[in-house]
Amino acid sequence: MTALKAHEVARYLARPDLSEGIFLAYGPDGGLVRETAQRLIRHLSGEDPASANVTIFDGPELASDPSQLVLEARSVSLFGGKRIIRVRNATKALVMPLTELRDDPGGTAIVLEADNLTPRDALRSLVEASKLGRALPCYPDSDETLMALMRETFNQAGIRADSDVVPTLREILGNDREVTRRELEKLTLYAASSKALTREDVLLLCADNGALAIDAILDATGGGHAEKLELALNRALAANVNPQQLLAMLTNHFANLRRWRTQVDTGKTARAVLDGQRPKPHFSRIGALEQQLRLWTDPALSQAIERLLQGVSDSRRKPALADAILRRTTLALCMMAATH
Template sequence: MTALKAHEVARFLARPDLSEGIFLAYGPDAGLVRETAQRLIRQLSGDDPESASVVVLDGAEVDADPSILAVEARTMSLFGGKRIIRVRGAGKSLVMTLTELRDDPAGAAIVLEAGNLTPKDALRALVEAAKLGRALPCYPDSDETLQALIRETFNQHGIRIDQDVVSTLREILGNDREITRRELEKLTLYAASSKSLTREDVLRLCADNGMLVIDAILDATGAGHAEKLELALDRALSSAVDPQRLLAMSTIHFANLRRWRTEVDAGKMPRAVLEGLRPKPHFSRISSLEQQLRLWSDNALATASERILQATSDSRRRPALAESSLRRALLAICMMAAAH
């Protein structure tokens, strides 16, 4: 019985201990499941991947005709290469057919891709119990594995990166391996000639520019920078960012400041409050947020929140005036911060 742990999968893929049998890549991260299956197939294809016979089946196709899997597994390759059957969207309907192939796969490698399976799932249980079976759990990347993947990718392409590129990418990217790979491919292609990458490159190519300008609006408002606020508002509204969205994000921002301010009033230093947040704000915003925590009292934050709620109510009653309501409210709050 072989049940690999998630952290053991990478080592297994680098050197599989089986060349035939049933291999099950499963987990909630569909991108990682797909990538795991692809990497395994490349390894199983051996030194001459061109000669390998790879048949791709869909789970629904096998559900309709379960015998097709057994037929493909036992059909000799015309060119004598490795026979690999890849089944996408595999489910428990395959269990009966796989039971017949479990002890005698006839030299074939059957690579299954499935969603998140519990330990009691019939398909997972069958593969884990098989002598010629390996189950490969694919769970979302941790901070450590994502950072390792980012560094490894750039090292392989000989790309020098600024010190804050990895942390910036970690802030931007989620935990879906397929999305991460796609963004890294974009960056390596961009840096193919220069062989260097900066944080500004990453922000320009990967970040949600709408979110960046919203952060600029929130921080300019909270820190009392009227000119920066006007510029950021003009950029956002000219890019068709909805005023209602900006009001909603402002509501959240000042509610967060008020919550964090409670910890400051209890004796904690503003920087310590921010460093303890999970997820932690991007380091580029830390100084501004620290300044805002020092500027605002709890009573002033309550007043600012009331102004935003009133502007939100006004904009909903009269949508045509949403932009002017937004501008008036944020400018008034900005002036409150500047007066401190």
């Protein structure tokens, strides 16, 4: 009986112990199930994948005539090469033909893809009890495994990723392995020449909406980074984020900076002040916020807040000019930060 644990699957795929038999990839993560089947088929195909004879069936198609599976497995390949049968959406309707094949697959590798299956499911039980069967559970990745996958991908591509790239990417993506792989491919292609990735690159390429660029706007304005500010503003406004809302959020941000600066002026370190906040700012922003607290004095922050309040008022009186008012106001504050 061979029933692998979820954390053992990746290691097994690197060195499968069978070249024929029944392989069952199952679980709630459809993307990971597909990827597991694909990786297994690539390995089973040998050094010359093009020579492999891969036949693909859909589960419902076979359910209406299960004998097709046996006939295909017993057929002799006209062109030679490894015979592999891939069955998508496999169900317990295939138990009978698989029972006939489990002890004598005739050199054929049968790769099944299925949804989440309970331990008592007939299909899973059959594979786990078979000498030439391997069941590969595919469950949603943990933060640890996904972040390890990201780092491994960047390392293999020779890409230097800033320390906040992986945490930011993990925050944006869900647990679907296929989606994660697709986004990683996009990022490695983007960084193929520069061999470097930043948090701004991740937000630009992988975020689903402009809201995720708001932190970048706040920190670029407060930190005096004009180029980063321009990029973040373009992205947020292109995603139809309300410029009046952005001005209001900037006002709150600078009010927070002034409140924190008051505590720094009493002798506390910027890090101690930030660590004491509830909710605590996201760890990826701590460095930027510390820099802003060093750049801005209380009088300068008071002046910045007045300017923002004026921008909010102007944008309400002239909503058609809200974009221009936002850009003018943030650029002015950015210049103030840069001269401190």
